[in-house]
Amino acid sequence: MSILEKIKEDYQKVSDLVVKDIKNINIIYLETLVSQDKINEYILKFTNVYRIPKDIKKLIPSPNVKDISGYETLKLYLETGFTIIINRDQIIAIETKGELTRAIETPSTEPTLYGAKDSLNENFQTNLGLIKRRIKSEHLKDETFNVGRYSKTMVNMLYIDNIVETDLILKVRNKLNDIVIDGVNDIGELKQFLHKDDANVFSAFRITERPDVISKSLLEGKIIILMDTSPYALIIPTFLADFINPISDDYTKSINVNFLKTLRFFCFFLSLITPALYIAIMTFNQETIPTNLLLNFQNQRAGVPFPSIIECLITLITCEILRESDIRFPSKYGSAISILGGLVLGEAAVSAGIVSPIMIIVVAMTFISSMIFTDVEIMNAIRMWRFVFLLAACLYGLYGVGIVFIFFIANLASYESFGKPYLFPLAPFDKPYLKETLLKMRNKRRSSMLSKNSYKGEA
């Protein structure tokens, strides 16, 4: 059976397969994936010659022409928008991909006041281009993998070969090669195959849509995973400290930024334990706060029919519902929900005597603090632990909060992201990386945890 017949047989009931026979060559492509203009420009114009030469490559002006050896490769190229030409024994693929993507837009999940305003989109070529515009070096390597038996999604691993640790490359390469799945739709799905630790709620990856974040990570000695059809990139490895440090810190004067960095670190704990501390103090450890404050709390609590913990759970869960509906609902209606929720929580619940005003303050404080983190994964992790802390507080008071806190720190300290400790640069302590994340200081060196190549340049 000839290759043409085989294709025709395999692609029965595939409506967009086009097979053209012009003179003695066959032109095959999937019309939904290709750009008709390119086919006209590169192929059809030049087939109008008297006799087609043996090596058709001489005729085709396209910049991207590939020789095809096996049938599987042929199918892969066909499915990715190439046009296949069968000329006697010669089979070639010509790049004629159609523009199935949107333009480069401003970052939506990681906005900054200053700094670059471009973000990744669904087209892999564009994404790679945005990164290569920032790092113009032959040392920036990218390895391609095809993931998914049906989807055959192109996944790329990017690194700078003389900065990154070779062990890390091997580890990630092996994990990518080992993935067995029908298809992946998004990079968020892909990351679950790379790190299979379901016991810990914290994320071992950071997802970003900003090319400048990617470029910075590459220069630190990290690995970037890009995936075609996904407008986000994975940064490997990721530490807890990375989540609370947006890239905009690098673009501002350091003495001002250090205050904000400390504030963010404080907010991390605030959003974790504020409700738990409140419950512990209200129901167990009344001696820990000044008398006037306690009397104030007592006055506000008077008339609320529920125990403090129920009151707290009502408010927290209402807020979670509000946030979830705000995310799910189309953004045009989102503001309406916020207003409604704000009214219900802030005014009506208090005047109806279901919750005390101080509880609204506590929960609002918690949520405002947690909004400092843009990454959804870390917000979810904090929420999970917030409820654990709350449970301990309602059973054991401040003592319980202390116990859970020890457990929390132990849990984080034993967690690893691709073999690197998650609490880095605090434990183990590392000065260069600390100066990059938790504080901002002049730093000449690259962290030894991430790279053997330590000299970074004058700071």
Added chain:
Amino acid sequence: MKKLIILFITMVLLTGCYNYHELETLGITSSILFDYVDDKYNLTIEIIDESKPVTFKGEGKTISEALERALRSSGKLLSYYHLNTVILTKNVDIKDILFYLIRNPQVNNTFYIVLTNSTEIFDDKEDTGKKISDILKRNKSETFFELSKTLVDDKIDLVLPVIGEDLSVQSMMPFSKFKLTKEMDLDKIEIYRILLNESGSYIEGACPDGKNFFEINTNQVDTKIKVKNKVSIDIDLEASISEFNCNIDTTDVKNIQKLQDIINKKVLDDGYSLIKELQGNDADILGFNRYIYQHNHNLNRDWQNYDYEINVQTHINKKGLILK
């Protein structure tokens, strides 16, 4: 694993919620008045309920019994963590009360202890305990935490403020081995504080011509007590003039010297008279016994047998004059 989960759940269910109290069920105690009449403790507890003070009374043979009876009529769970003041009448054995408070783990240690002559001091509009504690804080009294040092050490005696019906401090009561002695006038407080090495007291002196008076404020006090054959007390005062009605020129060094001499003499006289009065009562509130013990390691309270010598050096370094 199953066993571990069962163990964990059992642990939480059996040990959790110990000491759980909702805030509105607590009666936050502001002050307790102890009285002892006819071999029985009479207690009055003042709690703050929705910002209003309410008092409850109870009597019993022991303190716990009296407290328990006072609680019955309150309907609330009393919390002593926010105690402001403990008020004692002169009938009460102070040692019993203080040691009861020290033993009780549910009491804070920042409250004040006062003596009173009257038991009718509570007001149903104002938080009396808080008011007394504010007054005492203003008078630089010692809190329970500071007093507790004197409780464990028998080489120093207790001194407590005495308040009147209008809650103002009327005098000080030095104790001799936890027994009441004679009340000390408030004029003695200034010299008492100087001997305790505390600055900020005011000393009044007559002018050199004897007609008017002037007053100085001690900015810095350095009192050193040394024990050899006798107890020598060296007082070094850095002072500024606060009030001045004398008819002399303060820019003249000789005049200042005269004023310093007057103050020196005044402090010296007051010091001797205070020590004499305390010796008469055997109330060692200045802790001379401790200094003597550090010198000769003798456990006896033999401070009465020593001679006392006071040396005063006053330096008036701020005349408080801008215009001549």
